[in-house]
Amino acid sequence: MANATQDIDTLIALCKQGSRNAQFEVYNRYYKPLFNTALRIVKDSHWAEDVMQEAFLKAFTKLDMFKGEVTFGAWLKKIVLNHSIDQYKKQNRNDMDAIDTVLYKTEDDNYKQEAVIDFQQVKAQQALAAIQSLRESYRVVLTLLYIEGYDQEEISEILGITAGNCRTTISRAKDALLKKLSEA
Structure with missing residues (x-):
C-alpha cells in the first residue's frame, strides 16, 4: 500500500x-x-x-x-x-423537480428510528433495481449512502442540505426502499 x-x-x-x-x-x-x-x-x-x-x-x-x-x-x-x-x-431542470425542491425540509424533532435493511437476504441486483426505481431524491441519497459509502454528514455537505434534512430524507428513502423490496 x-x-x-x-x-x-x-x-x-x-x-x-x-x-x-x-x-x-x-x-x-x-x-x-x-x-x-x-x-x-x-x-x-x-x-x-x-x-x-x-x-x-x-x-x-x-x-x-x-x-x-x-x-x-x-x-x-x-x-x-x-x-x-x-x-x-x-x-432534469425542465423534466422534473430539482433535487433541492423534493428533499424534505424538516427538523430533528420528528426524527424517527432508521429502518434496518438486511441486504444479505436480498439479491444485490434486486436491491439496485429497487433503488433505481425510487424517486430521484431518494435514489441519490441511497446511492451516496450505500453504494458510494458516504456518511450522513458527507451527504448533507455534498447535497447542500442540513443534517436534519439529510437524516429525514435518508430515513424516508429507506422506508420507501423497504416497501419496494417487500413488494418484489
Missing part, C-alpha cells in the same frame, strides 16, 4: 509539472470506478462521459488545490460527484 501511495504521489508531482503521460496514467487508474459513480447519478452513459471529461479537466487544472488531507482518489471522487449532481440537475 505504501508503494501505491508513493506511486500516486509521484504521478501527481509529474502531473503538476505538466506530464501528459502521468495525466494519462492517473486517468487510466481512476476512470472506470469514477465513471461508474457518475453513471449511477446521471443515469446516462453519454452524460457520464461528459462528467468524467469535465471532472478530470478540473482536477488536472486545480492540482495545486490538492493538499493531501484526504487521498487523491477521494479528492477526485468528490469532484466527480459534484459534477455528476450538477449535470443531473441540468438534465
